[in-house]
Amino acid sequence: MNDPTDFQKNDTYEKLLAGLNEAQRRAIEVPEGPVLVIAGPGSGKTRVLTHRVAVLVHQYKVPAYRIMAVTFTNKAAREMRDRLKILIGDQVNQLAIGTFHANCARILRRDGQSMGLPANFNIYDRDDQLRLVKQALKDLNLDEKRFAPNAVLSSISQAKSELITPGQYEAKSYWHEVAGRLYQRYEDLLAANGALDFDDLLMKTALLLRQHPDVLNKYQQRYLHILVDEFQDTNAAQYELLRLLTAENRSLFVVGDEDQSIYSWRGADSRHVKRFREDYPAAQVILLEQNYRSTQTILDVANSVISRNTQRTQKKLHTDRVGGMKIVSRELYNETEEAAFVVDEIERLTSSKSCRLGDIAIMYRTNAQSRAIEDSFIARGVPYKLVGATRFYERREIKDTLAYLRFIHNPRDNFSLLRIINVPPRAIGDSTVSGLGELAARRNLSMYDAIRLLPENPSESSITTRGRKSLLDFLRFMDGLIDLKSQVNVVELLDLMLVDSGYDRYIRDGTEEGEDRWENILELRNVASEYAYLPVETALTVFLEDVSLVSDVDNLTESNDLPTLLTLHAAKGLEFGVVFIVGMNEGLLPHSRSTEDMDAVEEERRLCYVGITRSKDQLYLLHTFKRTQYGSAEFSEPSRFLKDIPKALVEGQEQKEARQISLEMDAGRYIRRNMPVVYPAKTNDGQKKDRVLSPRFKAGDTVLHTAFGEGMVVESRLTEGDEEVTVAFKGRGVKRLLAGYLIKVER
DNA sequence: ATCGATAGAGTTTTT
DNA sequence: CTCTATCGAT
Numbered sequence: 011m012n013d014p015t016d017f018q019k020n021d022t023y024e025k026l027l028a029g030l031n032e033a034q035r036r037a038i039e040v041p042e043g044p045v046l047v048i049a050g051p052g053s054g055k056t057r058v059l060t061h062r063v064a065v066l067v068h069q070y071k072v073p074a075y076r077i078m079a080v081t082f083t084n085k086a087a088r089e090m091r092d093r094l095k096i097l098i099g100d101q102v103n104q105l106a107i108g109t110f111h112a113n114c115a116r117i118l119r120r121d122g123q124s125m126g127l128p129a130n131f132n133i134y135d136r137d138d139q140l141r142l143v144k145q146a147l148k149d150l151n152l153d154e155k156r157f158a159p160n161a162v163l164s165s166i167s168q169a170k171s172e173l174i175t176p177g178q179y180e181a182k183s184y185w186h187e188v189a190g191r192l193y194q195r196y197e198d199l200l201a202a203n204g205a206l207d208f209d210d211l212l213m214k215t216a217l218l219l220r221q222h223p224d225v226l227n228k229y230q231q232r233y234l235h236i237l238v239d240e241f242q243d244t245n246a247a248q249y250e251l252l253r254l255l256t257a258e259n260r261s262l263f264v265v266g267d268e269d270q271s272i273y274s275w276r277g278a279d280s281r282h283v284k285r286f287r288e289d290y291p292a293a294q295v296i297l298l299e300q301n302y303r304s305t306q307t308i309l310d311v312a313n314s315v316i317s318r319n320t321q322r323t324q325k326k327l328h329t330d331r332v333g334g335m336k337i338v339s340r341e342l343y344n345e346t347e348e349a350a351f352v353v354d355e356i357e358r359l360t361s362s363k364s365c366r367l368g369d370i371a372i373m374y375r376t377n378a379q380s381r382a383i384e385d386s387f388i389a390r391g392v393p394y395k396l397v398g399a400t401r402f403y404e405r406r407e408i409k410d411t412l413a414y415l416r417f418i419h420n421p422r423d424n425f426s427l428l429r430i431i432n433v434p435p436r437a438i439g440d441s442t443v444s445g446l447g448e449l450a451a452r453r454n455l456s457m458y459d460a461i462r463l464l465p466e467n468p469s470e471s472s473i474t475t476r477g478r479k480s481l482l483d484f485l486r487f488m489d490g491l492i493d494l495k496s497q498v499n500v501v502e503l504l505d506l507m508l509v510d511s512g513y514d515r516y517i518r519d520g521t522e523e524g525e526d527r528w529e530n531i532l533e534l535r536n537v538a539s540e541y542a543y544l545p546v547e548t549a550l551t552v553f554l555e556d557v558s559l560v561s562d563v564d565n566l567t568e569s570n571d572l573p574t575l576l577t578l579h580a581a582k583g584l585e586f587g588v589v590f591i592v593g594m595n596e597g598l599l600p601h602s603r604s605t606e607d608m609d610a611v612e613e614e615r616r617l618c619y620v621g622i623t624r625s626k627d628q629l630y631l632l633h634t635f636k637r638t639q640y641g642s643a644e645f646s647e648p649s650r651f652l653k654d655i656p657k658a659l660v661e662g663q664e665q666k667e668a669r670q671i672s673l674e675m676d677a678g679r680y681i682r683r684n685m686p687v688v689y690p691a692k693t694n695d696g697q698k699k700d701r702v703l704s705p706r707f708k709a710g711d712t713v714l715h716t717a718f719g720e721g722m723v724v725e726s727r728l729t730e731g732d733e734e735v736t737v738a739f740k741g742r743g744v745k746r747l748l749a750g751y752l753i754k755v756e757r
Numbered sequence: 758a759t760c761g762a763t764a765g766a767g768t769t770t771t772t
Numbered sequence: 773c774t775c776t777a778t779c780g781a782t
Contacts, residue, residue, distance in 0.1 A: 081771085082771045082772080083771040083772080084771080084772085085771085086771080109771075109772060110772080111771095111772045112772085133772095135772085136770085136772095208772050209772090211772080212772090240771080243771075272769080273769085273770080273771075275768085275769070275770085276769090276770070276771085276772095278771095375768070375769075376767095376768055376769075377768085377769085378767075378768090378774095398770090435758070439758090558772085559772060560772085577768090577769065577770095578769080579768095579769050579770070579771090580769095580770095580771095582771085583771095598768095601768055601769080602768090603768060603769095604768085604769095613769095617769080638773080639767095639773090640766095640767075640773060640774085641773035641774085642773085
């Protein structure tokens with residue numbers, strides 16, 4: 011239906027408006043000037059953004075290269091690009107679509123020299139940043155115990171996101187006074203290594219635009235329209251960037267929802283929504299309240315939770331999907347039971363064909379909670395996909411490989427050098443390295459250049475003859491690669507590096523793990539191959555920049571039909587037919603680290619709201635009676651957020667009844683076998699599957715189920731992989747269940 | 758260099 | 773509990 015050629019004709023405008031509601035139309039029709047779209051969950055904000063760009067291009071004849079669209083994730087940028095391709099065809103390639111960081115990196119590569127930045131700067135991630143902080147602590151002779159590197163880094167990062175330079179850093183206390191000095195040292199280290207950190211990309215760009223009117227003017231002239239997604243998550247530096255860039259033409263189009271602001275701990279400040287109204291008083295403000303995702307029941311639940319928050323734009327979401335199933339709220343005994351309940355429900359839902367596995371998501375507050383769920387899935391042989399475990403670019407072998415390339419790209423980068431200088435082992439031990447560090451510091455050189463001094467001045471440092479020889483071998487080898495970088499493409503460079511350094515043999519040590527790591531390197535090589543046809547002068551820079559700004563490989567195939575396990579944070583922007591939120595307990599949601607602070611609790615509430623509103627049809631809010639943390643089980647209260655949900659929207663179980671069962675289980679009156687007794691076996695198609703050894707229930711047994719209460723076993727039989735029990739429940743009828751979810755009552 | 762014991766910390770983490 | 777970093781011993 012969206013044939014791009016259609017838009018060559020005159021009726022394009024009508025087509026773009028077709029299917030949009032009145033508020034959405036109003037938003038995209040504005041010819042110019044500031045616009046604030048407050049977009050509730052599921053209100054079609056992506057549609058508004060993409061159609062807005064299309065209207066600018068088709069109706070208002072704005073050249074595509076004069077439009078900038080900013081997103082917060084690379085994924086969102088890619089999706090926007092894909093959707094725009096349909097609306098505006100090849101012109102999409104001229105749009106500046108990307109994250110703030112990517113757009114800024116581009117500006118700094120082009121114009122950063124006017125503020126003294128090297129063109130080949132490397133971008134440091136959190137890991138590198140932490141190394142810098144530790145180095146700064148060492149340099150200033152400070153104790154890591156008193157000045158925890160993580161806390162120091164947070165302070166520095168926060169300062170940068172507020173555009174506070176080391177000179178402006180305010181010492182509110184002795185600790186902060188020291189942090190200020192560390193910040194200064196940290197900056198010096200970054201500069202010495204020819205590197206920028208993530209926050210620098212924003213901060214330096216803002217400072218560049220502030221201090222260099224010619225550069226500012228150039229970008230102001232160029233970008234007639236700037237559009238921003240997830241505006242509620244902008245930090246001060248990002249807001250300032252937008253303010254500077256739009257000072258001239260003021261055509262800033264922002265879309266956001268204060269209720270979905272869940273990154274304030276990273277400097278995001280949803281008060282920028284309010285500030286936008288003040289700074290752009292002429293702004294059109296449009297509320298999108300029509301929800302196209304969830305049932306009315308789910309929206310009512312969401313609203314009952316979020317409306318307790320103060321400081322928010324009051325809005326009332328509505329949907330055409332009146333009614334809908336009541337949500338399910340349950341207390342389970344502990345996380346094992348909780349996980350078992352989830353898998354049980356999933357089997358019930360999918361076997362009755364009311365949904366597919368891929369429609370289901372299980373969400374939790376902390377990554378550690380995925381463990382119990384995973385165990386349960388594995389034990390039952392239900393496949394799943396897990397979002398955000400170890401991220402691709404955080405793997406050791408990937409970081410090593412990239413460190414080699416980054417070092418080749420910019421040999422001043424001591425931190426990349428340190429990562430690879432003895433990996434694989436080449437007889438350059440700690441004492442040699444520290445000797446080299448001292449020499450470099452004394453001569454004010456990069457560590458790499460300091461190696462060049464060794465032949466002429468053998469006695470200037472504490473480095474042994476053997477160490478010196480190893481270093482010179484390393485120098486000769488790396489110089490060869492550095493020479494090659496302007497002659498061969500990225501893949502050839504990577505291959506030469508891997509083979510000549512011996513890193514390939516080092517990683518492929520014959521173990522299975524080694525092969526996995528090698529596979530990852532090949533995956534990276536795949537990514538690199540996309541850059542092989544760029545001119546060699548820029549290919550390496552562009553490749554490294556892209557991988558530095560991307561958190562994960564995007565090849566997480568969407569196609570496979572599997573339930574998704576993910577944190578509430580990771581769930582933002584997604585939708586699922588059925589959503590389970592587990593661990594709806596005090597201390598977990600809201601998290602114990604947040605309960606002191608009112609604002610933090612409000613953020614936890616928003617997190618809960620985000621989770622609820624991901625659901626289209628069915629919602630389960632589960633909490634437990636006991637929760638195991640750090641090894642020991644503790645009693646745990648239901649989340650305060652549950653108390654805000656009207657009973658009329660919730661199906662079933664009385665809290666009192668549930669608590670009685672929990673208490674009796676705790677008293678040991680019921681013996682619970684969580685999992686069937688199994689042994690691993692292989693089925694003929696080679697898949698691993700567990701087999702049950704013997705039935706544990708027989709006709710006449712009294713059993714207990716967390717949802718259905720007490721019942722009597724009618725029949726029990728072994729099936730492939732499990733034990734299937736038919737139970738007559740008091741007042742609930744006859745059900746067929748898997749043994750793992752029944753408790754045998756010993757009389 | 759590699760192993761093993763030990764201590765300490767453990768929320769979320771778009772870039 | 774479990775993961776990680778660090779240190780000391782081989």
